[in-house]
Amino acid sequence: MLIRSLEIFRAVVDSGSFSAAADRLHTVQSNVTAHIKKLETELGARLLERRNPVVATPAGRQLLHYARRIVELHDDALSRFQPGGEPLGELRLGSMETSAAVHLPPLLTDFSQRWPQLSVHLHTGTTGELIEEVRTGQLDAAFVVAENAGDDLALRPVFHERLVLVSGRPLKSFPGRAELARTPFLAFRPGCGYRTTIEVLLADMKVAAPRIHEFGSLDAIVGCVGAGMGLALLPASTVRQYRRRFDLHTLALPGDRGKVTTVIATLQRPSWSRALEVFMEGVPSPDRAETPIRDAG
Amino acid sequence: MLIRSLEIFRAVVDSGSFSAAADRLHTVQSNVTAHIKKLETELGARLLERRNPVVATPAGRQLLHYARRIVELHDDALSRFQPGGEPLGELRLGSMETSAAVHLPPLLTDFSQRWPQLSVHLHTGTTGELIEEVRTGQLDAAFVVAENAGDDLALRPVFHERLVLVSGRPLKSFPGRAELARTPFLAFRPGCGYRTTIEVLLADMKVAAPRIHEFGSLDAIVGCVGAGMGLALLPASTVRQYRRRFDLHTLALPGDRGKVTTVIATLQRPSWSRALEVFMEGVPSPDRAETPIRDAG
DNA sequence: CTTAAAAAATCATTTCTAGTGATACCAGTG
DNA sequence: CACTGGTATCACTAGAAATGATTTTTTAAG
Known part of the structure; x- marks a missing residue:
């Protein structure tokens, strides 16, 4: 059994296809096969079950466990x-799309310059999906909105954020229950941390049957x-960020409603790879002072 | 980097020589080189420092750490x-010579039949040496006489033993202080659990300057x-066991003096290899009742 | 049911390289 | 000094990884 084979095996499972894995590893598909x-x-x-996407059999999942650990140890040893x-x-990082667009670019740019030998994979998904991928070892870390995720994961705060109500037309005051019931909300699919916030908000305001459109x-x-x-x-x-491209109007949520904290979810420390180790060192602590908000009309 | 290379590297460090490693792995020395x-x-x-015995450089020791873990994961995955x-x-087992001669043979015979795919390495040494080798990962487990060995090691009792005074001539009663001071003791080099017992015994009896010969x-x-x-x-x-070959005479030690317990020293459980796991399962608990002693004259 | 597109398997070929055995080299030791 | 017990070097071979072209299979769409 070669480490190389395990590396390829892992890539296939993670990418869901033989040919995608071949590309990622700079080799050819027949070699992967x-x-x-x-x-x-x-x-x-x-x-592996040769479906689309390719999926590991029970035996494959067992091997995967070892493959991940061996490949990681190998990388660390080389490091x-x-x-x-x-x-x-x-x-291998995961993030919600919102974080991906705003907070991550500077972080990752800096990081990839600091550590030129590391290749960063960024995968977006909902909080729920990402947490699960961290748990199974598919991701080293994920930026999510969550307060607890089980004992096997460690959560470290990174960004304090403020959610605001966004509209295409000027917002004078916070919409009442009746108006909220009429107006549809646009949100990610269930499992997204922000979407949860919307639902809680609407439920608290006793908005009867809110319309929520799901966008990918x-x-x-x-x-x-x-x-x-x-x-x-x-x-x-x-x-x-989007102000330049669209005519957007925002309104702060009343009280502390809008406060959310993005955390980095990882497995518990002892199992960190060297790569994750240095990444976590480089992640700044969240500013206590929140980003100031201009309630542009 | 190939797993095979790490396996070879580990064997060289453990055996202290390129050619010995080649033998153990059923290949040739030039291949090891x-x-x-x-x-x-x-x-x-x-x-590696090419001395005799070969010894790992600081860099080598770093790699060794990874090599051991990767090779072990590899074996476990194949298992x-x-x-x-x-x-x-x-x-890889360690044992004192006394245990090796008496208690281990049945245990190991049984074990090697039960698990035909495992190859057992048995290395003898003193309690102190063995404990250290378990700590550094050179051994998976060692049979020693010790009561505590630090938090990083786990000790599990296996045999209750009784030390007896052995002589070439009939012993009527336990020798007095004066006679003990005249008669030399034959023992292993310092670090052996039994030797410690002798020293404690003689010190307690206030025997002034006991003569202790060291034998290998x-x-x-x-x-x-x-x-x-x-x-x-x-x-x-x-x-x-030696009665058949030599004319030996024994005498029990007074009171509880002679009671010793042999334990298996391992690293703490979470890091056990599959091989060690099944070995420990197969090791019987010590009989509460001690082996009866015939005080043959 | 047919078809087109995508993905995996197969195959012939090339390029490396692990493993081998013979030999050269390099201590220490009596 | 030669001898012993080790490591390095070398030429060679068998086997395997990598490649690119091609065929077969799977999947989704018409």
């Missing part, structure tokens, strides 16, 4: 011998809100 | 896919005691 096949005959078990002990390998992308939401389709609840910083 | 050389150029650091989930790889092997000790060179303090079960 050969490695997987060799593993399968060596272990005497089918490891130790790089000039300056530079970490090496890949860092942040751009779509912002575009449609700008076009007057409805309201959205988004981080102030995100909205600010 | 090639693998080590490749690792060294790949990592850009000298890993999962063996028919019946049989563990596979090697189990159990056979030598027993042989010389049989020839009347002096006294020894050995487990009753060990002496029993």
Whole structure:
């Protein structure tokens, strides 16, 4: 069994396809097939279901567990011998689209310059999906909105955010219950931390049957809100970014309602890879003072 | 970096020589040299000092840490896919010579039949040496006489023993202080659990300047005691084994003096290899009732 | 049911490289 | 000094990883 085979195996499972894995590892698809096949005959078990996407069999999941740990140890070992002990390998991050658009770019730019030997993979998804991917080891860390996620995960605050009500038309005062019942909300699919906030908010205001449209992308939401389709609840910083492209109007939520904290979810520390270790060192602590909000009309 | 290279590297460090490692791994010395050389150029650091015995450089020790873990994970992964989930790889045990001669043979015979895919390495040494080798990961487990060994190690009782005074001539009653001061004791080098017992015993009896001869092997000790060179303090079960070959006379120690408990020292459980896991399952609990002693004259 | 597109398997070929055995080299030791 | 017990070097071979072209299979759409 070669480390290389395990690396390829992991890439196939993570990317869901033989050819995608081949691209990521800068080799050819037939080579990926050969490695997987060799593993399968060596272990005497089918490891992958050739579907679309490719999925690990029960036996495959068992191997995956070892593959991840071995490949990670291998990367860490190599890291130790790089000039300056530079970490090496890949860092697999997850993030909600909102964080991805606003907070992550500076962080990741800085990070990838500081550690040129690390390749960063960023995957977006909802809080629920990401947490699960961290738990299974598919991701090293994920930026999510959550307050607790079980004992096996560690959550570290990174950004304090303020959610604001976003509309395509000027907002004079906070809409009443009746108006909220009429106006649709545009949000991500269930499992997104922000969406949860919307639902809680509407429930608290006793809005009977709120209409919530589900969109798969942040751009779509912002575009449609700008076009007057409805309201959205988004981080102030995100909205600010879109101001140049769309005519957006925001209104702070009453009281502390809008306060959310983005955290980094990881497995408990002892199992961190060198890559994750240095990443976490480089992540700044959240400013106590919140980002000031201009309630532009 | 190949798992195979790490396996070879580990074997060289553990065996202290390129050629010995080659033998153990059923390959040739030039191949060992090639693998080590490749690792060294790949990592850009000298890993081994070519002395006699070969010893790891600081860089080598760093790699060793990873090598051990990766090879162990590899073996465990393969184990999962063996028919019946049989563990596979090697189990590295340490033991004092006395245990090795008496208690281990049945245990190991049984074990090696039960798990035909595991190769057992048994290395003898003193309690102190063995404990240290378990701590550094050179051994998976060691049979020693100790009561505590630090938080990082786990100790599990396996045999209750009784040390007896052994002589080449009939012993009527327990020798007095004066006689003990005249008669030399034959013992292992410092660090052996039994030797410690002798020293404590003599100190308690206020024997002024006891003469203790150091011998490197159990056979030598027993042989010389049989020839009347002096006294020894050995487990009753060990002496029993030698009765056929030598004319030995034993006497129990007064009170509870002679009671010793052999324990298995391992690292704390979470880091056990599959091989160690099944070994520990198969080790019987110590009989509460002690092995009966015939005080043959 | 048919078809087109995407993905995985197969295959012939090339390029490396792990493993081998013979030999050269380099201590220490009597 | 030669001898012993080790490591390095070398030429060679068998086997395997990687490649690119091609065929087969799967999936989704018409």
